[in-house]
Amino acid sequence: MEETLEFSAKKLRHDVVANLFKVRIDSIKPYALMLAPVYIYLKSNRKLIAVKGPLDFFTASELRHLIPFKYFYFSPFIAAVLPYREAGRQARFVLNMKEQEVVGKAESLYPEIILPPSPFERSDAILRIIGPLWWKYKEGVGVDPFLVTVFVNELCMLFPTDKLMLARDKDIENYDLALLRSSWVVFLCLLLGYCSLEFINNIRIQVFDDVINKKLVKSDAEEILDIISISYSTLRSSRLKIIKSDVFSESDEKIGLKLAARMKRVEREFLSSGSHPPSIYGKRGFIDV
Amino acid sequence: MFSFGKTQVRSLKRFGVAGVLGEDSEVFYNALFSTRHIGKISDLLSARFNGSGIDEIKFRKLLIFSIFQAYRAQFSRRIGFKLLSRWMDDSLETPLIIECGIDNEKVAIGLSFCISKNISINIDELSERISRKEVRDSFEEMLADLYEQSDCLIFKYHSESRKSEVISIIGIDGKIDPVSIKKKPPLEVVLVDRIESKQAPKPRVYIDLGDLDYPKLLKEEKTVKNLEGFSTGDFLAPEETGDNLVEKKLRLKSDLTSGSKKAVHPDSVKVLKGERDALGDEDSIVISGSDDESLAGSREWGKGKGIVATLAGAKGKIRNFFRKLWGRSEEEISSDLVPASDPDLSRSVDGSQMESPEEHAVLEHYLAEGDEVNVVSRVDDEKLLTSEAHARKLLFELRVGSFDNLVKQMERDVVPICKDVKNAKVVNWIRTMSVMLSSEKARLQEMARKLNLNIRIKEISSEKKITELEEEMKRKDIQLSAKQNAILRNKEQLLQVTRNMDKLKNLAQDVSGASHFKQKDAMNQRVLTIAKEENYKLIQRVDELRQQLTAVQSSAKSQSQIGTEYVALKARHERLYKQAEEFKKSNRQLMDHISTIKQGRSEVQGAGVDISEGNRRLEAAMKLATLNKKDADAMKVRVLVLQKQEVKLKMEIIQYKRLLEDSKTSDAGAQAEAKVKAKGEES
Numbered sequence: 022m023e024e025t026l027e028f029s030a031k032k033l034r035h036d037v038v039a040n041l042f043k044v045r046i047d048s049i050k051p052y053a054l055m056l057a058p059v060y061i062y063l064k065s066n067r068k069l070i071a072v073k074g075p076l077d078f079f080t081a082s083e084l085r086h087l088i089p090f091k092y093f094y095f096s097p098f099i100a101a102v103l104p105y106r107e108a109g110r111q112a113r114f115v116l117n118m119k120e121q122e123v124v125g126k127a128e129s130l131y132p133e134i135i136l137p138p139s140p141f142e143r144s145d146a147i148l149r150i151i152g153p154l155w156w157k158y159k160e161g162v163g164v165d166p167f168l169v170t171v172f173v174n175e176l177c178m179l180f181p182t183d184k185l186m187l188a189r190d191k192d193i194e195n196y197d198l199a200l201l202r203s204s205w206v207v208f209l210c211l212l213l214g215y216c217s218l219e220f221i222n223n224i225r226i227q228v229f230d231d232v233i234n235k236k237l238v239k240s241d242a243e244e245i246l247d248i249i250s251i252s253y254s255t256l257r258s259s260r261l262k263i264i265k266s267d268v269f270s271e272s273d274e275k276i277g278l279k280l281a282a283r284m285k286r287v288e289r290e291f292l293s294s295g296s297h298p299p300s301i302y303g304k305r306g307f308i309d310v
Numbered sequence: 311m312f313s314f315g316k317t318q319v320r321s322l323k324r325f326g327v328a329g330v331l332g333e334d335s336e337v338f339y340n341a342l343f344s345t346r347h348i349g350k351i352s353d354l355l356s357a358r359f360n361g362s363g364i365d366e367i368k369f370r371k372l373l374i375f376s377i378f379q380a381y382r383a384q385f386s387r388r389i390g391f392k393l394l395s396r397w398m399d400d401s402l403e404t405p406l407i408i409e410c411g412i413d414n415e416k417v418a419i420g421l422s423f424c425i426s427k428n429i430s431i432n433i434d435e436l437s438e439r440i441s442r443k444e445v446r447d448s449f450e451e452m453l454a455d456l457y458e459q460s461d462c463l464i465f466k467y468h469s470e471s472r473k474s475e476v477i478s479i480i481g482i483d484g485k486i487d488p489v490s491i492k493k494k495p496p497l498e499v500v501l502v503d504r505i506e507s508k509q510a511p512k513p514r515v516y517i518d519l520g521d522l523d524y525p526k527l528l529k530e531e532k533t534v535k536n537l538e539g540f541s542t543g544d545f546l547a548p549e550e551t552g553d554n555l556v557e558k559k560l561r562l563k564s565d566l567t568s569g570s571k572k573a574v575h576p577d578s579v580k581v582l583k584g585e586r587d588a589l590g591d592e593d594s595i596v597i598s599g600s601d602d603e604s605l606a607g608s609r610e611w612g613k614g615k616g617i618v619a620t621l622a623g624a625k626g627k628i629r630n631f632f633r634k635l636w637g638r639s640e641e642e643i644s645s646d647l648v649p650a651s652d653p654d655l656s657r658s659v660d661g662s663q664m665e666s667p668e669e670h671a672v673l674e675h676y677l678a679e680g681d682e683v684n685v686v687s688r689v690d691d692e693k694l695l696t697s698e699a700h701a702r703k704l705l706f707e708l709r710v711g712s713f714d715n716l717v718k719q720m721e722r723d724v725v726p727i728c729k730d731v732k733n734a735k736v737v738n739w740i741r742t743m744s745v746m747l748s749s750e751k752a753r754l755q756e757m758a759r760k761l762n763l764n765i766r767i768k769e770i771s772s773e774k775k776i777t778e779l780e781e782e783m784k785r786k787d788i789q790l791s792a793k794q795n796a797i798l799r800n801k802e803q804l805l806q807v808t809r810n811m812d813k814l815k816n817l818a819q820d821v822s823g824a825s826h827f828k829q830k831d832a833m834n835q836r837v838l839t840i841a842k843e844e845n846y847k848l849i850q851r852v853d854e855l856r857q858q859l860t861a862v863q864s865s866a867k868s869q870s871q872i873g874t875e876y877v878a879l880k881a882r883h884e885r886l887y888k889q890a891e892e893f894k895k896s897n898r899q900l901m902d903h904i905s906t907i908k909q910g911r912s913e914v915q916g917a918g919v920d921i922s923e924g925n926r927r928l929e930a931a932m933k934l935a936t937l938n939k940k941d942a943d944a945m946k947v948r949v950l951v952l953q954k955q956e957v958k959l960k961m962e963i964i965q966y967k968r969l970l971e972d973s974k975t976s977d978a979g980a981q982a983e984a985k986v987k988a989k990g991e992e993s
Binding site: 136137139140141142143144145146147148213214215216217219220223240242243244245273274275278279282283286 | 324325326328339340341342343346347350351354401403404405407422424468471473510512515516517518519520521522524
């Protein structure tokens with residue numbers, strides 16, 4: 022049986038309000054995945070209670086009912102999440118780049134067009150964005166799968182509402198795993214230079230569906246099947262703390278060798294390090310260990 | 311076993327080029343979703359392989375050709391195996407994977423793609439057909455082309471999924487064994503079975519093209535230095551110093567850029583400056599919009615001074631500009647754009663008065679047609695052409711009209727007059743006047759020309775403004791009508807709401823009162839609370855059951871034990887159920903009994919009998935009952951005694967009967983009879 026992303030603090034004392042991050046409720050879009058447990062402040066009870074867990078979403082009617090509370094509150098953990106969301110936005114900008122005309126250049130006597138970046142330029146730019154998302158943890162170089170989901174959630178478009186609702190109603194435990202796995206597949210595709218927004222949106226939805234329906238993913242491309250296969254083997258449970266990079270170098274498959282080669286560059290040039298690597302576990306996260 | 315070159319082929323049973331290259335090879339890869347940028351990829355790989363000795367043109371040709379053909383084969387999955395007609399929405403659903411590997415003797419270009427189901431692949435004798443160039447369809451044609459251009463070609467195919475890979479190999483001159491190239495191997499067709507081959511042959515390294523130092527690799531080795539000043543120096547207009555030139559340049563530049571974001575080349579600014587001198591301040595006009603550069607070009611054209619070099623770069627755009635604005639033919643525009651070779655303009659500079667026959671004809675045509683003449687086909691430029699016709703008429707008037715005739719007449723008449731007049735001063739004066747008149751005519755001609763240009767520009771700008779204003783008016787009209795519609799809708803809605811309110815009021819009167827609803831609401835709230843509590847209890851119960859289930863699962867009991875336990879529990883449950891039913895029945899009976907007692911009590915109470923009287927009667931009855939009971943007991947004792955006597959008597963009778971029978975049978979019968987009689991008398 023799969024385990025869900027149960028968070029520890031269902032209620033918070035009112036005196037911590039000053040330390041919490043808040044977001045206006047009317048700025049939240051329906052069916053957007055939440056990045057952390059969401060609290061509302063009950064003035065009469067002088068208490069903060071959780072109304073949604075991480076990776077859950079609000080429907081339009083739920084948001085309408087909650088609008089009188091004005092704000093949603095988030096724990097300080099959200100500060101660790103925001104760089105991943107920002108990276109997602111940057112990556113989307115890179116993948117969305119189109120031709121543009123340059124104006125205002127003094128020497129310009131002819132229409133000057135900046136062409137969109139080539140696939141290898143995009144691949145390089147994307148690696149520069151996703152490289153710093155890898156951290157040096159105690160266990161080794163890795164990335165938190167939940168934070169990968171945050172990154173991909175910002176990069177890709179929102180899931181179709183019917184799919185989300187069905188998935189959550191069908192099997193709430195499998196829902197989290199489907200989100201994490203689909204995001205991890207997208208992340209690996211980006212790491213391998215698959216720089217098409219349309220493609221990664223499609224593959225994300227396809228993997229999500231297949232995990233929910235417990236089916237095997239089908240694809241025309243040999244390498245994509247390999248990516249999905251390696252992603253499944255590296256992310257078996259939704260309670261996995263970090264995905265370590267050395268799983269790629271241990272693989273004899275071509276895809277593992279390619280990923281290992283890219284990770285070498287990440288470790289050489291972009292790896293983040295610090296005393297408190299971001300994680301959903303521990304005091305700084307939302308799950309007490 | 312397939313081989314090419316000295317290096318042994320390691321594996322063909324997996325997709326990828328690493329299998330056909332040596333262990334020290336480098337493989338560069340990238341994922342492509344369209345054919346855009348393949349030139350850049352070709353540049354990058356060529357730069358990376360620079361110095362390795364590969365034939366660059368052959369490599370580039372094969373690379374681009376391979377990518378295109380693979381793309382076509384995969385793209386045809388949507389639109390058929392046709393030439394691409396669309397450019398913008400031509401992205402593939404799944405990418406092509408390009409791998410380009412190099413070892414010490416050869417380069418391999420591999421492209422993985424999925425062949426359309428519309429294309430039938432016939433593997434049988436494919437290699438022979440390709441070698442003999444007896445192709446059956448466009449796909450085999452593609453393979454044949456690739457085979458021809460490469461030194462060796464491998465086609466891998468997975469029949470179930472139709473995944474394919476084409477690997478084209480070219481040898482590096484001087485490193486590859488020449489015999490290998492001379493004896494070109496036939497097309498190698500490999501049926502790939504993924505299950506059989508798990509381990510992929512490894513190259514020395516896999517490199518994503520994005521990981522290459524492409525800014526350095528693609529950097530031009532020889533860069534052109536920035537253009538400095540003219541080696542022949544800057545030409546200054548009369549009464550102009552170097553300082554005020556710079557100042558004016560800056561002022562003009564700021565004026566122009568404030569009107570539009572686009573800037574103008576410094577050369578054109580210089581020209582403008584000259585124009586300003588000639589026409590005063592009026593000519594510093596900037597047409598706001600997107601054609602500022604073209605306007606600069608038009609100014610240059612108008613001035614006809616030192617702009618050939620500038621026009622060489624901007625000619626195309628200026629042509630478009632004029633074609634758009636004036637609707638003139640390209641030949642006319644070309645002639646306009648080369649003012650240095652324009653005889654008319656050169657004349658205007660040197661003061662000559664003659665016009666070309668063509669221009670004369672055009673001008674006559676203008677005059678003949680009057681204001682309505684329109685040599686340009688565009689109808690919407692009618693106003694412009696009218697003003698242009700006015701300006702040209704003026705020009706023609708200056709050249710061939712009465713003024714021109716007057717000047718010519720004067721020039722003709724001056725010669726004999728000068729011969730007749732002896733006074734040198736008068737002659738000089740006449741000649742001077744004649745020259746001045748000619749130069750004045752040239753000046754007027756030039757001014758008319760510029761006037762023509764300025765009228766055009768102003769009319770264009772005013773035309774644009776009018777169009778914009780008209781569009782604005784239209785937009786506002788639409789907005790106004792939309793707002794009116796919205797107001798009407800709102801009014802209708804308001805009416806509807808009022809009607810609904812009335813209806814609700816009527817309904818409210820019919821209903822007994824609000825208290826009824828309040829009661830209902832309170833009742834509903836209570837029901838809701840109860841339902842919530844029940845729900846909560848059920849949730850708790852579900853949790854408990856889940857925990858029990860988890861406990862049961864974790865204890866890992868065998869299924870038979872669970873079955874036995876289940877049966878036992880079931881039996882127990884049935885028993886308990888029956889017991890519960892029985893209890894319920896007895897409970898019901900008790901309840902009935904209680905209810906009957908209560909009923910009896912109530913009846914008694916209802917009859918109104920005095921309790922004390924009743925008690926007394928009850929006591930009397932009890933006493934009577936006790937006495938009767940004592941009597942009954944005494945009678946019972948007497949009955950018992952009598953019964954005992956009866957039994958004794960019966961026993962005696964039986965004894966006597968026996969004695970009598972004995973006496974009858976014996977001699978002493980008589981005695982016995984006497985005894986019996988005696989006893990009978992005694993009794």
